[in-house]
Amino acid sequence: MNLIVRPRRLRINKNIRSLIKETKLSVDDLIYPLFLVEGENIKEEISSMPGNYHFSIDMLEEEIREISNLGIKAVLLFGVPNEKNPTGSEAYNDDGIVQKGIREIKKINKDILVITDICMCQYTDHGHCGIINEEGVDNDITLEYLGKIALSHAKAGADMVAPSDMMDGRVGKIREVLDANGFTNVSIMAYSAKYASAFYGPFRDAAHSKPQFGDRKTYQMDPSNSNEALREVELDIIEGADIVMIKPALPYLDIIRKVKDNFNVPIAAYNVSGEYAMIKAAIEKGLVDEKAIIFEVLTSIKRAGADIIITYFAKDIAKWIGEEM
DSSP states (O other), rough: OOOOOOOGGGGSSEEEETOOOOOOOOOGGGGEEEEEESSSSSSEOOOTTOOOOEEEGGGHHHHHHHHHTOOEEEEEEEESSSSSBOOOGGGGOSSHHHHHHHHHHHHOOTSSSEEEOSSTTTTTTTTOOSSSSSSOOHHHHHHHHHHHHHHHHHHHHEEEEOOOOOOOTHHHHHHHHHHHOOTTTEEEEEEEEEBBBBBGGHHHHHHHHOSSSSOSSTTSSSOSSSHHHHHHHHHHHHHOOHHHESSSSGGGHHHHHHHHHOOOOOOEEEOHHHHHHHHHHHHHHHHHHHHHHHHHHHHHHHHHHHHHETTTHHHHHHHHHHHOO
């Protein structure tokens, strides 16, 4: 008997393909980033990230209600202050832009999970992620400021903080500060393997966070390295990270898989601004099918091992999933 193996039998129609699908996207997988600015009556599209906006606090209600109605349960907040200085003091101002945003979002929907980015680059006049000395970014002094930022966010009502600065020891410092002040239930999602990537350009435009001199290669990771990512992840877990993140996502699917295979913790991946902008440009030129490519990209991130996907496509995906149900 000449047996022909026929895997195509399990691809013969949509229902069979759905039945055996190994990786399925869910709205529960998604975190949606939001950019908050000072002022009033502001909902201004970010030119480099079409479909995403700068929101003033008074314009958040419609957006949060839409997000909630789509079933998205978590947002990640970035603040763009009016004033910047060498110590980024607006970042830990209890009446700062993110702190006001947390309180307003919790008024609109107390159940939505509010995650806040903990960094200084948007708030410093030099655009770096910490305090500058004559040698560059001072790691250990910066930790004190990161602790202050995290504490101010927790006081405002943040459910989770997400340090993105890549300073050594920052997760441990933040955990120590939160616990000492009674915020033991505020969790930490660490940007554990954050690479010095060329994919951040549109975000820096959105957050007004481009470095005024030099680059961030002394604290963000070298794109050539993968074993180093495992070390960074392990250190963050030891220091108290509840979730670890790989950023960017698409160029680092191998890192997501390595982390998944080596650690038993929830893994987030950030589908960053450059990835988003490139796909949107291809869509606008009619080169690719919008729905198909977005599903394929986000499915690849989840298939690589991500439990959580931070993405500017979150609302699109949520709408399409809802339509299919």
